[in-house]
Amino acid sequence: MPSRRNVITFIALGLLAGLSPAHAQGPAEQPAKLPVVATFSILADLARNVGGDRVEVISLVGPNGDPHVYQPSPEDAKNLNAAKLILVNGLGLEGWLDRLIKASGAKAPIVVATKGIAPRKMEEDGKIGLDPHAWQSIPNAEIYVANIRDGLIAVDPSGADAYRANASAYLAKLADLDEEVRAALAKIPPERREIITTHDAFGYFGEAYDFKFIAPEGVSTETEASARDVAKIIRQIKAEKIPAVFLENVTDPRMAKRIAEESGATIGGALYSDALSPPDGPAANYVDMMRNNIKQLTAALAN
Numbered sequence: 001m002p003s004r005r006n007v008i009t010f011i012a013l014g015l016l017a018g019l020s021p022a023h024a025q026g027p028a029e030q031p032a033k034l035p036v037v038a039t040f041s042i043l044a045d046l047a048r049n050v051g052g053d054r055v056e057v058i059s060l061v062g063p064n065g066d067p068h069v070y071q072p073s074p075e076d077a078k079n080l081n082a083a084k085l086i087l088v089n090g091l092g093l094e095g096w097l098d099r100l101i102k103a104s105g106a107k108a109p110i111v112v113a114t115k116g117i118a119p120r121k122m123e124e125d126g127k128i129g130l131d132p133h134a135w136q137s138i139p140n141a142e143i144y145v146a147n148i149r150d151g152l153i154a155v156d157p158s159g160a161d162a163y164r165a166n167a168s169a170y171l172a173k174l175a176d177l178d179e180e181v182r183a184a185l186a187k188i189p190p191e192r193r194e195i196i197t198t199h200d201a202f203g204y205f206g207e208a209y210d211f212k213f214i215a216p217e218g219v220s221t222e223t224e225a226s227a228r229d230v231a232k233i234i235r236q237i238k239a240e241k242i243p244a245v246f247l248e249n250v251t252d253p254r255m256a257k258r259i260a261e262e263s264g265a266t267i268g269g270a271l272y273s274d275a276l277s278p279p280d281g282p283a284a285n286y287v288d289m290m291r292n293n294i295k296q297l298t299a300a301l302a303n
């Protein structure tokens with residue numbers, strides 16, 4: 001139930017909204033920002049880096065949110081309808097999106113950020129599926145950035161120079177980050193590069209940086225791991241002397257903790273897999289997310 005105070009605030013906000021911007025007076029008005037919607041927080045951060053102050057990026061799935069399973073709100077439909085550009089990951093990540101876009105009546109172009117990335121194919125329960133977690137490899141994130149840049153230029157050509165400049169500055173930052181990651185991970189010996197996470201979110205990371213990740217849940221969090229999957233992983237940890245089990249920010253920590261307890265493996269810190277942290281957390285943007293993950297991996301695995 002809205003309190004009386006909330007109702008009054010709401011009316012006051014409505015009055016303020018009615019006054020601006022046509023009736024606002026004072027210094028030169030800021031040009032309206034280009035409304036962009038990204039499906040999840042990691043993609044939204046990449047878009048903010050490319051769009052800079054010309055864009056207003058809204059993320060549908062928020063910090064620490066799971067983009068595989070998401071319950072859209074009426075607000076999401078409104079934002080999609082108002083968007084001039086919609087950024088999606090693709091590769092089957094956002095199973096809930098098509099229906100939402102249809103229901104919203106959105107007409108904006110849709111950019112698939114993974115366009116041009118060679119998808120990893122995964123066999124799960126006898127079916128071949130695609131692994132959507134391409135952003136976990138920095139060279140892939142560079143492709144995301146190029147796709148976002150081209151998408152922004154297409155809908156806002158007068159910002160082309162700004163988008164190109166922002167993208168090339170950010171790509172240089174990502175290239176440095178890639179070197180930083182490789183240098184840090186070089187401290188982890190080959191026999192300690194097989195590890196456990198809750199869901200299979202680090203396949204591209206593993207390919208790029210020479211790790212093997214094993215997970216009781218598949219590439220989506222939609223289906224839960226069975227008792228048989230968990231028992232199999234516990235046997236595998238013991239047989240192959242897998243050193244550590246890592247938590248994830250978007251999954252329930254209980255299963256990973258149980259696996260660690262029953263197998264004797266070390267429990268590592270939380271890896272950020274499918275979402276950033278809130279702004280005051282350790283993974284508020286893509287660069288900090290990768291740094292956090294490297295820190296957790298080296299803390300548990302480097303000698």
Ligand SMILES: [Zn+2]
Binds near residue numbers: 200201220221274
């Ligand atoms: Zn995932």
